[in-house]
Amino acid sequence: MPRQPNSNTSTLTRESTAYRFPDRLRALQLQVHRVRAQYEAMGRQLPWSVEATQGWSSTTKTYSPLGDRITAFPASPGWTTEQIGQYARLRRRLVRLSAAVITHPWWSSVPTGEQVVAAWRSSGWKRRRRAGHCG
Structure with a gap:
């Protein structure tokens, strides 16, 4: 039997538990996704160390038939002042947008027990999962 919508809230449709998200909330969530993508892409392109650092390697004894684990990092030229500033600005923007979401x-209009489901639906979690973008 399908779940009946909660009659105490006007955010649920009668046909299902679909939520009507305000346009502003949807726009904020979309901005979060875009800024996070920029932030992650920049992080992948930058050297592994913020400061210029010599490369190094380490061997960890694992007692495994596969052998010991060797970790190696090449020398890092570090980040430029411009890269540090841009990365910090993206991070601040991501935090502010996330806080705004x-x-x-609108979240106060959703019953407490349904807020997690509503948050998943607002984030597009199911669509991203189907597209292979979520763990």
Whole structure:
């Protein structure tokens, strides 16, 4: 038997438990996804160390039939002042946008027990999972 919508809230449709997200909340969530993608892409392109550092390697004894684990990092030229600033700006923007999404007044209209499901639906989690973008 299908789940009946909660009659105490106007955010649920009668046909299902689909939520009507405000346009502003959807726009904020889309900005979060875009900024996070930029932030992650920049992080993948930057050297592994913020400061210029010599390369190094380490061997860890694992007692495994596969052998010991060897970890190696090449020398890092470090990040430029511009890269540090740009990465910090993206991080600040990502935090501010995330805070705007999770503190949006609309969430108070959703019953507490349904907020997690609503958050998943607002983030596009199911669509990203089908597309192979989520773990």
